[in-house]
Amino acid sequence: xxxxxxxxxKAKKLPVSTREFLTLLEALKEHVAENSIDDFYFLARTCLVxxxxxxxxxxxxxxxYFKGVTQIPxxxxxIPEEWLKMMMKKHLTPEEKAKLEKLGWDKxxxxxxxxxxxxxxxxxxxxxxxxxxxxxxxxxxxYHPEGIRIxxxxxxxxxxxxxxxxxxxxxxxxxxxxxxxxxxxxxxRLRRFAREGAEDELDMDGTIAGTARNAGWLDxxxxxxxxxxxxxxxxxxxxxxxxxxxxxxxxxxxxxKSEFKHLEYFYFHNCIYDYVWKDNRRRHxxxxxxxxxxxxxxxxxxxxxxxxxxxxxxxxxxxxxxxxYSNEEAGAVWLQRMLDTWPRAxxxxxxxxxxxxxxxxxxxxxxxxxxxxxxxxxxxxERAMRELNx
Amino acid sequence: MRFxxxxxxxxxPDLMLAxxxxxxxxxxxxxxxxxxTGKTMLAEEVAGALGVPLLQWHIKSTTKxxxxxxxxxxxxxxxxxxxGDEKVKDISNxxxxxxLWQAFEQGKPSVILIDExxxxxxxxxxxxxRELDRMEFHVxxxxxxxxxxxxxxxxxxxxxxxxxxxxxLRRCFFHYIKFPDKDTMGRIVDVHFPNLxxxxxxxxxxxxxxxxxxxxxxxxxxxxxxxxxxxxLVAEDIPPEALxxxxxxxxxxxxxxxLLKNEQDVHLFERLVFMAKHNR
Numbered sequence: 001x002x003x004x005x006x007x008x009x010k011a012k013k014l015p016v017s018t019r020e021f022l023t024l025l026e027a028l029k030e031h032v033a034e035n036s037i038d039d040f041y042f043l044a045r046t047c048l049v050x051x052x053x054x055x056x057x058x059x060x061x062x063x064x065y066f067k068g069v070t071q072i073p074x075x076x077x078x079i080p081e082e083w084l085k086m087m088m089k090k091h092l093t094p095e096e097k098a099k100l101e102k103l104g105w106d107k108x109x110x111x112x113x114x115x116x117x118x119x120x121x122x123x124x125x126x127x128x129x130x131x132x133x134x135x136x137x138x139x140x141x142x143y144h145p146e147g148i149r150i151x152x153x154x155x156x157x158x159x160x161x162x163x164x165x166x167x168x169x170x171x172x173x174x175x176x177x178x179x180x181x182x183x184x185x186x187x188x189r190l191r192r193f194a195r196e197g198a199e200d201e202l203d204m205d206g207t208i209a210g211t212a213r214n215a216g217w218l219d220x221x222x223x224x225x226x227x228x229x230x231x232x233x234x235x236x237x238x239x240x241x242x243x244x245x246x247x248x249x250x251x252x253x254x255x256x257k258s259e260f261k262h263l264e265y266f267y268f269h270n271c272i273y274d275y276v277w278k279d280n281r282r283r284h285x286x287x288x289x290x291x292x293x294x295x296x297x298x299x300x301x302x303x304x305x306x307x308x309x310x311x312x313x314x315x316x317x318x319x320x321x322x323x324x325y326s327n328e329e330a331g332a333v334w335l336q337r338m339l340d341t342w343p344r345a346x347x348x349x350x351x352x353x354x355x356x357x358x359x360x361x362x363x364x365x366x367x368x369x370x371x372x373x374x375x376x377x378x379x380x381x382e383r384a385m386r387e388l389n390x
Numbered sequence: 391m392r393f394x395x396x397x398x399x400x401x402x403p404d405l406m407l408a409x410x411x412x413x414x415x416x417x418x419x420x421x422x423x424x425x426x427t428g429k430t431m432l433a434e435e436v437a438g439a440l441g442v443p444l445l446q447w448h449i450k451s452t453t454k455x456x457x458x459x460x461x462x463x464x465x466x467x468x469x470x471x472x473x474g475d476e477k478v479k480d481i482s483n484x485x486x487x488x489x490l491w492q493a494f495e496q497g498k499p500s501v502i503l504i505d506e507x508x509x510x511x512x513x514x515x516x517x518x519x520r521e522l523d524r525m526e527f528h529v530x531x532x533x534x535x536x537x538x539x540x541x542x543x544x545x546x547x548x549x550x551x552x553x554x555x556x557x558x559l560r561r562c563f564f565h566y567i568k569f570p571d572k573d574t575m576g577r578i579v580d581v582h583f584p585n586l587x588x589x590x591x592x593x594x595x596x597x598x599x600x601x602x603x604x605x606x607x608x609x610x611x612x613x614x615x616x617x618x619x620x621x622x623l624v625a626e627d628i629p630p631e632a633l634x635x636x637x638x639x640x641x642x643x644x645x646x647x648x649l650l651k652n653e654q655d656v657h658l659f660e661r662l663v664f665m666a667k668h669n670r
Contacts, residue, residue, distance in 0.1 A: 019560050023415065032411045042404040046411055050559035052422060052566035198452050218472055220465055258512070285605045 237307030423567030426612030
């Protein structure tokens with residue numbers, strides 16, 4: 001009875017267990033629910049789903065099973081402008097690439113405005129107009145050393161400077177438990193034990209000393225328990241080139257969340273500017289000014305930034321260089337400000353260490369961070385924790 | 391025994407079903423929801439409606455699972471031994487019963503409220519697995535086993551500050567109290583203020599729901615805050631017209647301090663009002 005339903009939920013990746021299923025059957029046997037589909041729905045939900053974040057998933061699965069509703073199509077389809085559709089990708093030879101002249105920053109913006117005004121229809125494959133797959137500096141999917149990216153998926157080249165689309169950013173899932181154990185062990189190096197709070201532990205040495213001083217008359221001494229009171233601020237780069245590293249970042253996030261009692265985390269994109277956010281779905285509505293963050297969390301916080309530091313140098317050095325909006329102050333200024341607020345800071349980079357020398361932006365950030373950049377591997381993590389503990 | 395809501399508490403059908411499932415199958419019920427949606431109230435109301443005693447256990451960050459069962463007061467025994475008290479010979483004089491023990495020995499149905507279980511240490515729920523499952527535990531000091539003759543109804547609330555372990559969740563029923571819609575909210579207010587003027591209520595509710603829609607709010611006002619605010623409005627005898635004004639968006643509602651509990655939210659709201667005034 002209902003086994004198909006149970007397996008259907010399982011197939012939809014809902015974390016349901018046999019025990020919970022048996023509970024549901026027991027409840028049905030006891031006639032907790034009347035014979036209506038609504039009651040059954042509520043009962044099944046209260047028995048099987050133990051987290052409100054799964055409610056939506058459950059609703060879809062339930063609807064599908066009992067009404068034969070087809071899956072809601074196009075949930076993730078994000079249709080770009082017609083003329084921006086990915087049509088073709090021109091494969092350039094290295095010589096051709098070299099031939100493309102590098103336009104300067106100001107000129108690039110100026111050109112862009114001009115062409116945006118001129119262009120009316122879809123364009124693909126050329127070398128001047130905004131479109132897809134060409135070698136014009138504007139559009140996406142093509143190749144130009146300092147291009148501006150508009151809509152669509154970023155292709156492998158990653159040289160587009162401006163992202164002009166509202167991307168869907170996934171929140172990091174911290175439930176990944178697989179493989180996080182090693183990371184937890186590495187994070188444990190970052191411990192600062194202190195006695196704080198309620199006095200609820202017998203202080204044996206103190207009691208003996210006190211009793212002796214009291215001429216044998218018992219003098220009980222209590223003291224607070226020892227806790228790990230290290231405080232950690234985590235900044236996570238999200239989206240764009242970080243998509244390749246999403247798994248390792250989720251593992252780190254998951255481990256850190258269960259390891260530190262005082263952990264605060266914020267997201268940013270590529271480089272840190274005047275605001276960060278905590279929820280990627282509401283990142284445009286709910287922002288936290290970095291000034292507020294700096295004032296709220298004192299210098300006893302240790303800062304861990306996770307990011308691949310792979311971006312256009314403009315994004316670090318130039319005011320207005322952010323890919324998302326026009327920032328008044330350059331990323332480098334903000335990074336320096338952070339380091340002044342929190343002297344104990346490291347940058348963890350998921351890119352392999354051997355590639356660091358070949359990317360200008362990594363070199364820049366490494367210099368700002370005073371070489372305190374470590375690869376996001378177990379060994380790198382241990383080095384980073386040792387650095388933070390100094 | 392069935393729970394159908396009470397005169398002072400409005401329960402939605404799904405909540406009622408969850409409570410009844412927990413009563414019938416004698417499993418713990420885990421309640422989550424926005425602050426101020428009546429999680430703690432639920433246990434009081436269930437106990438009241440069923441006419442059984444309510445035993446409350448409020449969890450703090452220092453609470454240990456053992457404290458819900460019993461505690462052995464070694465320190466006072468040590469002190470008594472120095473004073474030569476006769477009591478000291480029997481260890482059971484120094485066993486202090488916890489909330490679960492008290493409920494287990496009732497001999498009749500009771501409701502246990504474990505409030506804000508997420509405040510405690512991560513291990514806390516795991517330490518209670520067997521006790522809540524079998525409704526029995528062993529007292530090592532006196533070598534006795536305490537067993538519930540009648541299984542109590544256990545209601546656990548959580549504010550989602552920590553994730554609860556899967557093993558614990560599997561043993562519970564779960565219900566998330568979602569924020570009430572306008573109809574339900576109207577019924578809730580009716581229950582608390584039966585004689586409230588219709589127009590004042592309508593105006594107040596509109597202001598309230600508009601306020602909840604303001605983006606970027608750190609702490610959205612909840613049901614309990616609405617009730618507090620209405621209490622103030624009634625006490626101050628504010629006329630419905632004061633809430634309306636010509637353009638509701640351009641005035642800070644009277645006594646807004648009851649709704650906005652965070653100075654950043656107040657600033658944000660004042661800024662929005664200021665902008666709205668100038669964009670007219």
